[in-house]
Amino acid sequence: MTLIVCERPEAPVFSFYTLVDAGSADDPQGASGLAHMFEHMAFKGSTEIGTTNYPAEKVALAKVETAYAAYDDEYRKRVGQDPAKLAQLKKAFEDAQEAAQKYVIPNQFSEIAEQNGAVGINASTGEDSTQYFWSMPSNRLELWAYLESQRIGHPVQREFYKERDVVQEERRMRIDSSPIGRMVEQFLATAYVAHPYGRSGVGWESEISQVSATEAEAFHKKYYVPSNIVIAVVGDVKAADALPVLERYFAKIPAGPKPTPMTTVEPPQFAEKSVIIREATQPFYLEGYHRPDYRDPDDSVYDAITDIFSNGRTARLYRSLVRDQRIAAEAQGFSGFPGEKFPGLFAFYAVPLPGHNPEEMRTAIHKELDRLKTEDVTDEELARFKTRARADLLRGLADNDGLAHQLAEYQTRYGDWRELFRELDKINAVTKADIRRVANKIFVESNLTSARIEFVAPQKPMKTSGGTE
Known part of the structure; x- marks a missing residue:
């Protein structure tokens, strides 16, 4: 991981910008919208934040994934789908979600930040990268380092399918219900025949509606590695004091190889x-x-x-x-x-x-x-x-x-x-x-x-x- 600290002691505050070198263009084939989906999940907390009992929650979330996989397998059958079995599997999936929900402390991650003076809490997913940022009093630097290292290194896919519904609604508002949104989506799909820039950044409806927490975990494991992340901190912080604090927290994030660069190159266009x-x-x-x-x-x-x-x-x-x-x-x-x-x-x-x-x-x-x-x-x-x-x-x-x-x-x-x-x-x-x-x-x-x-x-x-x- 690359950490940049810039001293600017004009006011007792600092701002940070975490840039993950993975965006919608890096979505796996058949799982468009996954980078954007993970950005949403980054505010759900970690193994230590947002839960009343993580060991028990971990078991419950594993049951959610097992139940969803069974339901999804039946749902995707093009021939021989059993409606009664599908309804039964859907009910089991919903019951598993409900069982896992009782361990969740909603919005705890953002609330901790806000209670300690954080402003401008936000994130965005572009085609090229995903970024997280806010500003905070400089005497809360160590708390920020703890929060940021937790969500980068130890995220938990809690309330994943509830958040997936939120992303689907976002697609409906931005694309499906917007003539210009639909036009731009079709424009890019027409302009690109090979490169992922031609895919929907928020995700095609048929794909984002079926993406799973297991796929999100795999995306995180591949792209949210220290070698693929740059964090810049600017404000009333002394580099000599700040870097040891940052290293103490961010060094705990599991290492991994930098993702292999994309090989797909858009071929030249020969006709309008x-x-x-x-x-x-x-x-x-x-x-x-x-x-x-x-x-x-x-x-x-x-x-x-x-x-x-x-x-x-x-x-x-x-x-x-x-x-x-x-x-x-x-x-x-x-x-x-x-x-x-x-x-x-x-x-x-x-x-x-x-x-x-x-x-x-x-x-x-x-x-x-x-x-x-x-x-x-x-x-x-x-x-x-x-x-x-x-x-x-x-x-x-x-x-x-x-x-x-x-x-x-x-x-x-x-x-x-x-x-x-x-x-x-x-x-x-x-x-x-x-x-x-x-x-x-x-x-x-x-x-x-x-x-x-x-x-x-x-x-x-x-x-x-x-x-x-």
Whole structure:
């Protein structure tokens, strides 16, 4: 495990950022959503937190898994499923859950943290990594080290199936009930034919609904190992005093080999692909072009294009689509979607105003891309990018949690947190010629995947001859 301590004694508080180098792209085949599911479980406590009697709870949880495995085996039978047996097995599974529940102290992990001054308790799962973070009074450093080392090293899959229901509801809200959510999910599944970036991060319904606590344990054992985790602590802490405390707690986490790097590489795209959704909802246009990962020498050039196209009211897409043509309510471009660890997409989207449609958005965006490929950006645009990039970098380091985030991120991605402070050199090196060269290389039709929502008026119910509907 890599531990980074940055002394910043401006106020008696500290922030931490734990980055596990495993995200939704690392979900096992057939178990999409597992990384996100484990993030939820990290707040359920450990062998010492969240339980009244762990030895007894451990036995009860083992019975839950045995009962679930039996129920799941019968449920998955495509031929010869016995409805009566299935109902009996489901009842046994529910009874086992109820028996295990009596040992649970709900929310104890978060309550201990909050009672000791923790604020901003949260976590997130991206395609590339999973991260945990909060801020706390500096005199609670040792308590935090105990809590964090417990949930990383000794998690317990208690209330797993109850939490699985929560994640399924999250999917229904974010994807199934959202036209844009469904469009983006289909867009990524179309853009990627091999790489896991094309899978649903929150999980396909048929997979997340059947993932088990046993699978979650296996995921933890593989990815939540010290060699795959970076923790940054920033604030009113002295490294000489803090590191021995951190080592005392985190050294107890069982070691394991760093996971083998992914071998799947998305093959080149040779033809334009598209997704069209037709329904009675707000029209939308989205398109993306495959680009290399964050290690590419031109990474800062993509940042420049993002800024010139999308940063504020002086940006090209805003000026053209929103201000001048007045055909869009919003128009933006952004890079590194859905992730940056592996080759991702440079994407553009626009929301048509009433009376306008996705095809107009596409035409207007492509007109701006053609300009980028045939004309140099102005001196003012390039200078604004470099000034804002420097300001954004410094602004992101202004508070403890922002600096902890950046230190952990750069240590994970580059093996050296100092790379963060070399970003300015890369930004300053970007030229007009670089922008035109990259635009001509990436923004081509054969590398394009697009998605749109087209408004279709709802069908009126047919009236019968008797006048009823």
